[in-house]
Amino acid sequence: MSSKVGKPSKKINNKYIADLKKKLAASNKTKEEKHVLKPESESEDEDNKDEEKEKEAEENEIKEDEEIMNKTFKDFGLKEDILEAIEQLNFDKPTPIQAKSLTPALEGRDIIGIAQTGSGKTAAFAIPILQALWEAQTPYFACVLAPTRELAYQIRETFDALGANMGLRCCTIVGGMDMMEQARDLMRKPHVVVATPGRLMDHLENTKGFSLRALKFLVMDEADRLLELEFGPVLDKILQIIPRKRTTYLFSATLTSKIDKLQRASLHNPVKVAVNSKYSTVETLVQTLMVVPDGFKNTYLVYLLNEYVGKSIIIFTRTCAHAQNISLLGRILGFSAIPLHGQLSQAQRLGALNKFKSGDKNILVATDVAARGLDIPSVDLVINYDIPTDSKAYIHRVGRTARAGRSGKSVSLVTQYDLELILRIEKVINMKLPKETPNKNEILALHDSVDRASAESIRQVKQFHSNRKIHRR
Structure with missing residues (x-):
């Protein structure tokens, strides 16, 4: 499936705009007629009802957010091994991005997670993967892609810490390190592979016996950087090789919402979890x-x-x-x-x-x-x-x-x-x-x-x- 979105011709665009103008004119006409026909008191009542509905919806949303934020890790039904590891890491309660994303993630939904840097994004995608892995225990279960080598090693550390009690096997595949040594790590059939895109593609093409055909989870951390042109061709190749039927997570502090980029990531009906809706820095x-x-x-x-x-x-x-x-x-x-x-x-x-x-x-x-x-x-x-x-x-x-x-x-x-x-x-x-x-x-x-x-x-x-x-x- 091509990652490019074809541009519509000018002719189609002009027709689309003309149709839109007609609909808008008709809609305005209908609204005017309604307004003329209705008594002033009735119109005011409707306005008040609309305001009440909006206020009620806002209050419900705030209430739901408060309920989510008051949850503890135990409230998500996590396995004891994972809860013990969380306790050992002194995670008191879920951060906002963790609290908001864990429920849909544990339900098997694709996630687009946007949160400020330093907000606990790595644990937000690592926990649901480990929860699913606890039941499956299959090799090459998840692959996490990172734009830099240092970030890849750090993600690996988080997985090792959270999966310490369940016998997790994890390996890091990045450029600048010995290919043969990495190939040996891959032959040990790790559950989670954390990689930079270029080096992962090298192994998929050249390391015998290594395949991601059974992959269940794909994570793109710092996804806005990964979806830039620099990584585009390699990502396209990786996405063609791995199974279409999988769970995909995109996490970043800043994530653009261009349709072609999200299509390239091959998400299926994703849940967008945004802790900060615009680019921002923390208050502290x-x-x-x-x-x-x-x-x-x-x-x-x-x-x-x-x-x-x-x-x-x-x-x-x-x-x-x-x-x-x-x-x-x-x-x-x-x-x-x-x-x-x-x-x-x-x-x-x-x-x-x-x-x-x-x-x-x-x-x-x-x-x-x-x-x-x-x-x-x-x-x-x-x-x-x-x-x-x-x-x-x-x-x-x-x-x-x-x-x-x-x-x-x-x-x-x-x-x-x-x-x-x-x-x-x-x-x-x-x-x-x-x-x-x-x-x-x-x-x-x-x-x-x-x-x-x-x-x-x-x-x-x-x-x-x-x-x-x-x-x-």
């Missing part, structure tokens, strides 16, 4: 910006690092080169910084993430590979060193802090070239970012030493690349 997050004069961006960054010394910080950059330079600049100035970007090997990326999570390093300098879905509970501050060109990327970045009800802060360093990007972000998040003004004397006092450290970090990076070229020869 304090967001500010600093207007930075030309040539002073590194100085402003170091000023912030001094202000929040000892705190857990993620600095987001637009490029791998910036991430490498900034982390080196930080280390030269005595800060415990480590880079995370796409040009590092997978082992280096995982190592950097683990060092940051464990507190061994308290500053992570990252590109947007760390923006999506990663759950690092204790991040105090997010600094946007480079303003993202995509407004949704801003929401994902700042969502690395103020997670699961905690407070947090984000600061964006804005130059004269970023004003248009900031205005676009403010429009999307529906708020104006307040300006934060640092102490100018402190900035000037830092500037010379930061400039020298910046020059040294650039020299060291050039030296490193030069040595690599010599080594290759």
Whole structure:
């Protein structure tokens, strides 16, 4: 089945519009006639009745939402093994996305889940899968697709924790790791495969004995990113191979509702569960910006690092080169910084993430590979060193802090070239970012030493690349 939706011709469109105008004119005429024929008092009574009905419907909806939110995990009829694991993870009660999606998910419905980042989306799709798996216990039961390798490993951790008491076998299939070792993991017949789309397709085409023909569940986490063109052709191939008769979940913080994208995902009569109906950030997050004069961006960054010394910080950059330079600049100035970007090997990326999570390093300098879905509970501050060109990327970045009800802060360093990007972000998040003004004397006092450290970090990076070229020869 083709994933593309054919565009209707102009002729059809014009006819459709003409018909619509006729219907609208006829409808208005009928309404006018009714209004003329009816006495004024009768018309007022009907208006009052309509208002009462709307009010009653609203009250019922609020009541239903309150009932859902007051539910505990035990109220969903989950298996004891899963409930025990939930208790061991100290999940007190379902988060809003979990509370709203668990009932339709446990009934076997397809789900489109939209919720703020850090709201417990992974458990929202993992729990119903494990509940169904408890009865079936068949290999290759579920496949979870993630846009980044780091997110795939994190999803695997959640499945391992929730399925610990029921003998769950789970494996992670991502790029940058040994294919043979992954093939051996797949031959152990795992119940759940967590993968990035490209590497999963490699194994489906090249690993003998591996097939997803018996797949019962497909999950697309951070679905808006997966449905972008970058992953489109690979996703189409995967969707042609796996069974049409399956349960499909799409979860994201930001999910566009374009028909062709949802058709590509092959959902059947899905339930849309939206905790936030528009792109938004959590209330416990304090967001500010600093207007930075030309040539002073590194100085402003170091000023912030001094202000929040000892705190857990993620600095987001637009490029791998910036991430490498900034982390080196930080280390030269005595800060415990480590880079995370796409040009590092997978082992280096995982190592950097683990060092940051464990507190061994308290500053992570990252590109947007760390923006999506990663759950690092204790991040105090997010600094946007480079303003993202995509407004949704801003929401994902700042969502690395103020997670699961905690407070947090984000600061964006804005130059004269970023004003248009900031205005676009403010429009999307529906708020104006307040300006934060640092102490100018402190900035000037830092500037010379930061400039020298910046020059040294650039020299060291050039030296490193030069040595690599010599080594290759």
